[in-house]
Amino acid sequence: MKREIEIRGVGGQGVILAAHTLGEACLKANIHCVIGEIHGMSQRGGSVLCTVRMGDVYGAQTRRADCLIALEAMESLRSYEKIDEESFVILNKRLIPTFAMSQGKERQLSFDEIESEIRKRTNRVITLEATELAEQAGSVLTENVIMLGALSTTGVLPFSEDILKEAISESVPERYVDVNLKAFDLGRSVK
Amino acid sequence: MKLIEEKNKGMILLGNEAVVRGAMEAGIDFAAAYPGTPSSEIADALAMVAKDYGMYYEYTVNEKVAMEMVAAASASNLKALTCMKHVGLNVASDAFMSIAYTGVRGGLVIVSADDPSMHSSQNEQDNRYYSLLANVPMLEPSSPQECYEMTKKAFSLSETLEMPVLMRTTTRVNHTSSDVLVGEVKKREEHKGHFEKDPKRFVIVPAVAYREHKELLARMERAKEMSESSELNFVEGSGDTGIITSGVSYLYVKEAVENTGIKARILKLGFTHPLPEKKCTEFLKGCKKVLVVEELEPFLETQILALKAKNDLKTEIHGKDLLPRCYEFDLLLVEDAIKRFAGLMETERKREEGITVPPRPPVLCPGCPHRNAYYVAKQLTRGKAIFPNDIGCYTLGLNDPYNAADFLLCMGSSVGSACGFSKSTDQAIISFIGDSTFYHGGIPALIDGIHNNANFLLVVLDNRTTAMTGHQPTPGLPYNAVADGLPIILPEDVAKGCGVKNVEVVDGNDLRALRSRMKEMLDKKELGVLVVRAPCILLENREIRRKGAEINSYEIDQNLCNQCGICIENFGCPAFYKEEGKIWIADDLCNGCGVCLQVCGRNAIKVRE
Numbered sequence: 001m002k003r004e005i006e007i008r009g010v011g012g013q014g015v016i017l018a019a020h021t022l023g024e025a026c027l028k029a030n031i032h033c034v035i036g037e038i039h040g041m042s043q044r045g046g047s048v049l050c051t052v053r054m055g056d057v058y059g060a061q062t063r064r065a066d067c068l069i070a071l072e073a074m075e076s077l078r079s080y081e082k083i084d085e086e087s088f089v090i091l092n093k094r095l096i097p098t099f100a101m102s103q104g105k106e107r108q109l110s111f112d113e114i115e116s117e118i119r120k121r122t123n124r125v126i127t128l129e130a131t132e133l134a135e136q137a138g139s140v141l142t143e144n145v146i147m148l149g150a151l152s153t154t155g156v157l158p159f160s161e162d163i164l165k166e167a168i169s170e171s172v173p174e175r176y177v178d179v180n181l182k183a184f185d186l187g188r189s190v191k
Numbered sequence: 192m193k194l195i196e197e198k199n200k201g202m203i204l205l206g207n208e209a210v211v212r213g214a215m216e217a218g219i220d221f222a223a224a225y226p227g228t229p230s231s232e233i234a235d236a237l238a239m240v241a242k243d244y245g246m247y248y249e250y251t252v253n254e255k256v257a258m259e260m261v262a263a264a265s266a267s268n269l270k271a272l273t274c275m276k277h278v279g280l281n282v283a284s285d286a287f288m289s290i291a292y293t294g295v296r297g298g299l300v301i302v303s304a305d306d307p308s309m310h311s312s313q314n315e316q317d318n319r320y321y322s323l324l325a326n327v328p329m330l331e332p333s334s335p336q337e338c339y340e341m342t343k344k345a346f347s348l349s350e351t352l353e354m355p356v357l358m359r360t361t362t363r364v365n366h367t368s369s370d371v372l373v374g375e376v377k378k379r380e381e382h383k384g385h386f387e388k389d390p391k392r393f394v395i396v397p398a399v400a401y402r403e404h405k406e407l408l409a410r411m412e413r414a415k416e417m418s419e420s421s422e423l424n425f426v427e428g429s430g431d432t433g434i435i436t437s438g439v440s441y442l443y444v445k446e447a448v449e450n451t452g453i454k455a456r457i458l459k460l461g462f463t464h465p466l467p468e469k470k471c472t473e474f475l476k477g478c479k480k481v482l483v484v485e486e487l488e489p490f491l492e493t494q495i496l497a498l499k500a501k502n503d504l505k506t507e508i509h510g511k512d513l514l515p516r517c518y519e520f521d522l523l524l525v526e527d528a529i530k531r532f533a534g535l536m537e538t539e540r541k542r543e544e545g546i547t548v549p550p551r552p553p554v555l556c557p558g559c560p561h562r563n564a565y566y567v568a569k570q571l572t573r574g575k576a577i578f579p580n581d582i583g584c585y586t587l588g589l590n591d592p593y594n595a596a597d598f599l600l601c602m603g604s605s606v607g608s609a610c611g612f613s614k615s616t617d618q619a620i621i622s623f624i625g626d627s628t629f630y631h632g633g634i635p636a637l638i639d640g641i642h643n644n645a646n647f648l649l650v651v652l653d654n655r656t657t658a659m660t661g662h663q664p665t666p667g668l669p670y671n672a673v674a675d676g677l678p679i680i681l682p683e684d685v686a687k688g689c690g691v692k693n694v695e696v697v698d699g700n701d702l703r704a705l706r707s708r709m710k711e712m713l714d715k716k717e718l719g720v721l722v723v724r725a726p727c728i729l730l731e732n733r734e735i736r737r738k739g740a741e742i743n744s745y746e747i748d749q750n751l752c753n754q755c756g757i758c759i760e761n762f763g764c765p766a767f768y769k770e771e772g773k774i775w776i777a778d779d780l781c782n783g784c785g786v787c788l789q790v791c792g793r794n795a796i797k798v799r800e
Binding site: 100 | 201202203310334363366367368369370439441442445446449450521522523548549550551553554556759760763765767768769
């Protein structure tokens with residue numbers, strides 16, 4: 001058994017926490033897990049990538065992605081070559097312009113453009129308004145957990161949603177557990 | 192604390208955390224380090240556990256000081272560790288070379304975190320050569336589990352051999368997390384060692400070094416025997432097609448061999464210096480051909496080729512003919528190299544070109560005070576001065592719209608190169624250096640400059656922290672990792688103490704004051720030090736939130752704004768954006784510094800209702 005997941009976003013969106021939550025769930029399910037992080041100076045607004053590999057794997061680098069999660073839609077395109085017709089892609093409809101775009105020096109891509117690029121590779125695309133759903137759950141900081149909820153419906157994960165919920169409960173401060181579990185369920189309800 | 196308390200079970204640990212866990216299980220007493228990516232989490236984890244576990248730890252002013260401190264601790268019979276990024280070992284190398292001669296008493300482990308692909312470094316030098324250069328035994332872990340195990344092993348090797356041990360990691364090892372099966376940490380009271388004098392060993396004058404070099408070579412012979420019998424060097428698989436590998440490349444090889452179904456015998460080296468020559472020679476004898484899979488330089492390959500020649504073997508050796516000598520590897524690249532090596536593939540696969548994605552380079556944060564100094568310096572000089580710059584978040588001043596970096600070599604080079612430009616040109620010079628980098632490597636060059644009548648303006652961007660590596664403390668603050676109530680050393684006092692007369696301090700968020708101070712100092716045409724003080728906005732806001740106070744957010748009064756664009760094009764704050772011909776401030780990005788109010792000529796920016 002081998003599962004490969006890529007999670008992408010921009011510094012501050014909780015990409016690393018989402019990856020580590022999947023890692024803790026693997027630990028509970030007794031499944032070997034390797035997580036890679038590429039963030040460089042991401043605290044300064046750069047791209048963040050986490051790879052999560054489960055099962056019969058060695059290194060952290062993915063060969064392909066069973067699922068790509070993009071907390072910021074444009075970032076999904078950086079994993080373009082890792083997705084194929086078997087891959088699931090979960091896209092947050094949020095766009096954070098690059099500095100050059102804010103300055104008006106580069107054209108802003110639209111979400112539709114991004115989605116249609118992704119659909120050239122796979123039809124297994126889930127799009128959602130994770131930012132709004134997170135606000136509904138009670139905190140915009142739960143965007144990452146919304147995405148994990150959506151991930152849990154794809155059948156990619158080699159453990160049950162209950163194990164993942166347990167891992168989420170243990171990964172966040174106690175007073176935020178309810179908000180996060182609500183976020184997880186909202187993520188799961190997305191079709 | 193989980194990193195200390197959990198025992199005899201699996202834990203998800205970052206490679207860097209696994210090093211600290213292994214060190215605690217080995218009974219570490221003392222550590223000192225200067226942060227540097229990708230090693231910083233080792234330093235931070237040490238800072239976090241030090242008090243609870245019971246050891247001494249401090250963030251030092253630079254890597255050389257850290258190396259000298261752990262050498263003294265080891266000579267006092269304490270188990271000690273330091274960690275640094277690969278280029279940090281350049282800074283510490285003077286001390287490192289001598290420690291190889293004197294040897295150690297308490298176990299001494301030196302972690303070098305190399306950065307293939309230069310994710311956050313000025314080069315991708317291969318520090319395995321330091322083990323050859325200094326004659327120091329070296330271990331190379333592949334995974335977090337091995338980081339944990341090899342750190343323990345490194346301490347025991349160091350004590351058995353009475354030599355320092357270099358543990359060489361790479362970004363992919365440092366920044367990979369995985370389930371690590373741990374043992375048990377024994378907490379203790381922090382305790383002191385005792386230094387027994389032995390000047391004929393620890394005072395490295397020529398007569399002592401003359402004898403010790405010979406002893407060092409004898410110790411390396413013992414190390415070689417240990418490498419030959421070490422379980423860290425092992426063979427897997429069978430057949431006459433061989434692969435020799437170490438570090439993270441081993442993981443790619445394992446998976447590539449499984450994916451391709453090629454029958455191969457793998458020699459995995461974890462104890463890579465001294466090379467287990469007998470084991471390698473036996474391996475070569477059993478193989479028709481061998482591929483050496485290693486990132487960066489042909490460190491192993493060169494030695495394997497020498498063994499082939501020495502033993503007159505017919506084995507075909509491949510390595511850098513099939514694999515690149517720069518940048519980190521990945522699974523696909525190693526898979527292809529192995530296929531070509533096995534004759535299953537003719538030419539290199541063309542990587543599929545993905546669509547072009549707009550790059551998202553890091554930028555100075557909204558509200559970052561460094562922006563203010565760059566904005567003013569560019570205005571005043573119209574960009575005509577030479578801007579030597581230095582290493583930290585502020586290196587981002589390189590980019591548009593500031594273009595405030597013209598020359599950079601290494602930590603502290605903004606000051607030494609300014610001395611050089613001052614003597615070799617008649618151009619105006621404004622150097623930029625951060626507070627942490629000033630303490631690290633800026634001070635000796637400042638003394639040189641003032642003593643030799645150099646003429647430049649050194650701007651110390653004092654944001655009261657080592658921001659880029661994760662907000663570690665500096666000597667400008669009253670605390671360190673564990674200790675509090677410490678003496679504060681301010682850059683302006685250092686400058687005055689070094690003999691600089693032209694010293695000023697200015698509030699980094701006051702553009703008018705910044706402009707007039709900078710202009711006055713430049714007009715004096717002598718060496719000046721301008722300390723621009725304003726805390727890192729991320730720390731400042733964290734503090735405001737902790738107190739439960741509100742952070743302001745700003746917006747643009749569209750009735751007053753005439754879209755002149757100074758806020759976007761000159762000031763360059765990333766919270767501003769253009770949409771439908773108008774300029775806006777993104778509420779979720781604005782950090783509330785309010786400096787843009789001083790930039791806008793139309794008073795169009797106001798606190799958001």
